Amino acid sequence: MAEATPLYDTYARATLRFERGEGVWLITETGERYLDFGAGVAVNSLGHGHPHLVEALKTQADKVWHVSNIYEVPGQETFASRLAEATFADKVFFTNSGAEALECAIKTARRYHFHNGHPEKFHIITFAGAFHGRTLGTIAAGGQAKYLEGFGPKAPGFYQVPFGDMAALKDAITEETAAILIEPIQGESGIRVVPKEFLQELRALCDELGLLLILDEVQSGVGRTGKLFAHEWSGIEPDIMAVAKGIGGGFPIGACLATAAAAAGMVAGTHGSTYGGNPLGMAVGNAVLDVVLGEGFLTHVQDVSLVFRQGLASLQDRFPDIIEEIRGEGLMLGVKAVVPAADLLKAIRGQHLLAIPAGDNVIRLVPPLTITAEEAREGLARLERAAQTVRASQAAA
Numbered sequence: 001m002a003e004a005t006p007l008y009d010t011y012a013r014a015t016l017r018f019e020r021g022e023g024v025w026l027i028t029e030t031g032e033r034y035l036d037f038g039a040g041v042a043v044n045s046l047g048h049g050h051p052h053l054v055e056a057l058k059t060q061a062d063k064v065w066h067v068s069n070i071y072e073v074p075g076q077e078t079f080a081s082r083l084a085e086a087t088f089a090d091k092v093f094f095t096n097s098g099a100e101a102l103e104c105a106i107k108t109a110r111r112y113h114f115h116n117g118h119p120e121k122f123h124i125i126t127f128a129g130a131f132h133g134r135t136l137g138t139i140a141a142g143g144q145a146k147y148l149e150g151f152g153p154k155a156p157g158f159y160q161v162p163f164g165d166m167a168a169l170k171d172a173i174t175e176e177t178a179a180i181l182i183e184p185i186q187g188e189s190g191i192r193v194v195p196k197e198f199l200q201e202l203r204a205l206c207d208e209l210g211l212l213l214i215l216d217e218v219q220s221g222v223g224r225t226g227k228l229f230a231h232e233w234s235g236i237e238p239d240i241m242a243v244a245k246g247i248g249g250g251f252p253i254g255a256c257l258a259t260a261a262a263a264a265g266m267v268a269g270t271h272g273s274t275y276g277g278n279p280l281g282m283a284v285g286n287a288v289l290d291v292v293l294g295e296g297f298l299t300h301v302q303d304v305s306l307v308f309r310q311g312l313a314s315l316q317d318r319f320p321d322i323i324e325e326i327r328g329e330g331l332m333l334g335v336k337a338v339v340p341a342a343d344l345l346k347a348i349r350g351q352h353l354l355a356i357p358a359g360d361n362v363i364r365l366v367p368p369l370t371i372t373a374e375e376a377r378e379g380l381a382r383l384e385r386a387a388q389t390v391r392a393s394q395a396a397a
């Protein structure tokens with residue numbers, strides 16, 4: 001066990017200390033190399049030490065780090081224009097994290113109805129298993145008891161219906177409903193993909209009732225599924241979208257994107273952030289976009305995804321006693337275990353492969369999007385050895 005630490009005890013950390021990263025590899029203080037299929041929880045979208053990102057950060061570091069939003073920040077304007085150009089959005093607000101992007105999204109939706117003369121419309125409907133962050137607002141939105149317990153009354157105005165339950169959703173909508181908030185693929189609760197048809201029905205329902213559709217693409221966005229944003233697979237567009245994680249490639253930034261209509265209430269003075277959109281973050285974010293929007297990048301993600309899917313399907317066939325199901329899209333994949341996922345994860349780490357636990361007894365594989373087919377196969381081989389280890393220890397027990 002770790003000794004007493006001055007750090008909050010909020011994390012059950014693995015006793016691994018990484019000193020350096022190179023592409024899909026992380027290297028410990030003692031020089032051991034780990035293949036990183038966790039990417040800092042789907043954050044290091046371009047892997048570790050990507051030369052273009054390092055260059056962008058270093059160049060900006062020599063110019064100016066921070067000026068605040070009292071002044072114009074050219075990097076914000078460039079970044080926002082590029083995001084708007086590539087998506088449904090007209091307007092962008094920059095944050096430092098996913099939860100803050102969601103806070104902005106929720107405030108934007110409420111403010112839209114207020115602006116249109118309906119201050120009573122402030123309720124947001126979300127789905128069981130959702131994860132939207134750890135602020136007081138986003139734990140209320142996520143609705144998970146384990147994150148709400150002991151933190152006082154849940155922030156009002158958040159209602160939850162079962163995952164994928166259209167009838168329950170329709171029942172839950174009232175005159176006070178402002179918006180529906182959903183992750184196109186639930187990440188934390190086990191890579192649960194929302195069917196395309198369901199997203200299309202949500203869009204139609206919102207249009208019919210004058211509600212706003214908010215997508216949380218903090219984890220599924222920025223190329224993770226092989227499209228720039230996961231909702232593109234369904235052909236629909238949201239009114240508001242929260243983005244973070246992969247958009248900064250490891251630099252802590254987030255963004256709330258909205259249509260001009262949805263953002264109409266967010267006038268001067270209604271919202272703000274000291275650090276949000278600071279020049280360092282904007283330099284890195286723009287550099288991430290250079291790569292992700294580059295020729296062939298998303299096709300590469302789709303191609304490597306196929307290597308994974310075939311390899312994982314074969315593993316599932318050969319290890320039905322260990323692996324129950326493979327889930328996900330692109331490089332946002334989940335392995336639902338038959339055995340306790342913690343046991344499988346431990347064996348995986350034993351093979352110097354890093355993956356991320358999720359709910360529903362699932363292990364997440366969210367490697368850097370820059371991973372090659374060869375590196376994917378190396379990871380699959382390690383996964384196979386991990387499955388063998390778990391099987392052997394089961395036989396011995």
Ligand SMILES: *Cc1c(COP(=O)(O)O)cnc(C)c1O
Nearest residue numbers: 097098099131132133187218219
């Ligand atoms: C990680 C995550 C968040 C919260 O992001 P933070 O940067 O930790 O605040 C919100 N929504 C989803 C879907 C996430 O995966």
